Amino acid sequence: MGVTRRTLRLGAFLLAPGYHVASWRHPTARANGGLDFAHYRELLHTAERGKFDMFFVADGVGIRTPYNNADELSRWGRFLQFDPLTLLSALAVHTTHIGLAATASTTYNEPFHIARKFASIDHLSAGRSAWNIVTSVTDAEAKNFNRDSQPDHASRYHRAREFMEVVTGLWDSWDDDAFGYDKESGRYFDPDGLHVLDHKGEHFSVRGPLNVARPPQGYPVLIQAGASADGQDFAARWAEVVFTAAQTLDEGRTFYRGIKEQAAAYGRDADQMKVMPGLFPVIGRTRAEAEDKYAVLQELVDPVVGLGLLTQLLGDIDISGFPLDEPLPELPPTQGSTSRQQLVYDKARREGLTVRELYQSLTGGRGHRVVIGTPQDVADLMEEWFTGEAADGFNVMPPVLPEGLDDFVDLVVPELQRRGLFRTEYESTTLRGNLGIDRPARGAAAEFPLSSTGPFQVQE
Secondary structure: OOOOOOOOEEEEEOOOOOOOOOHHHOOOOOOOHHHOHHHHHHHHHHHHHOOOOEEEEOOOOOOOOOOOOHHHHHOOOOOOOOOHHHHHHHHHHHOOOOEEEEEEEOOOOOHHHHHHHHHHHHHHOOOOEEEEEEOOOOHHHHOOOOOOOOOOHHHHHHHHHHHHHHHHHHHOOEOOOOOOOEOOOOEOOOHHHEOOOOEEOOOOEEOOOOOOOOOOOOOOEEEEOOOOHHHHHHHHHHOOEEEEOOOOHHHHHHHHHHHHHHHHHOOOOHHHOEEEEEEEEEEOOOHHHHHHHHHHHHHOOOHHHHHHHHHHHOOOOOOOOOOOOOEOOOOOOOOOOHHHHHHHHHHHHHHOOEHHHHHHHHOOOOOOEEEEEOHHHHHHHHHHHHHOOOOOEEEEOOOOOOHHHHHHHHHHHHHHHHOOOOOOOOOOOOHHHHHOOOOOOOOHHHHOOOOOOOOOOOOO
16 A cells, blocks of 8 residues: 655634634625625635644634724624534534534533533534634633633643643543334433543532434544643643744744654654644735735734734733834733733744834734735645644634635635645545544543653643
């Protein structure tokens, strides 16, 4: 048998009007897209036509944009959206191959709810669900759940680790063939196929079993995006897809190599983990056309929104007193996304940017890799990162929707296919099958240690 060639994995990371912070103001954008089911369905069909592995719906449990009053908030104009699990349940019946990924927080949910909901979507979609696991990063979300501020970084990850033990244990409540529905014998299920979790831990006491059969994929595909020391350790233990941000090829290679080494230290097969950086492509048939498209978007950026975005990316640190035309000063630690704060800080230092120039540079990719050019330019970058072991694929973040996704599917995907880097047909009807990630046997999660035996230890 011949060796199967490694090919790119692609996620469509779609914020309803587009990923650029001013996308909702663009003439072709659907400003109300976050509450327009037909808009999502159209995007999903386009992504499946482009043979994307998954359709990725980001989410937060609150309005996470920093604002001081209603006037400031009114300028953001892009925070309304459906609950992602409700949305994916509705979308599941409109496609047959593309994966359906949604964000849900371990800080503001209970394990039984999450286990049941994602198992249900996996059944409804015949094995195409994925969970983007987050610990949440803003006080705005905490204030919607009986708290004045979010738990500290280490506490959030401590809870998340136990959360995962419970969720995977609940998905393993039943053997794959437990339910025989034997009318003649009167046995609805095989009693030997039932496994009661009976978990009692520091954060959770959950008896089980789950009142949903084991998901078609065994577990929904597990996605994680934290890049701090805690986040990387968590990803190494649990993640099958790692969503990361990197500005340079060297940064990408360093992260790629490090996270796979950490996964191996947990006894995992590193090839079963797919590293997929975010990519913000602005595509034109010529470079000048692409640059003009980007310039139009940049002209639409409200300075209030630009500064608010920078505040958010720096972990909600108050930057109102920073001189706009001077370099970013040294920053105090944050309880928000420590990895994103460091990435933004490093970008400012590396490129010698003032505060104003920094927020202007972040309005598109927000720390993710930006490429502005022809389909060949975009494919060149993707191929370089893919063959250079900085990525197994990418989460594509179109600047404006639906136009940006159409451009990628119609112009970049054929170029990737021509180079032999991307599929022309789906390999499977399940997300795991298309990603090349094995289906876990019942109890597989419990086989790995809770802490690394290698050089990367759990950061409490």
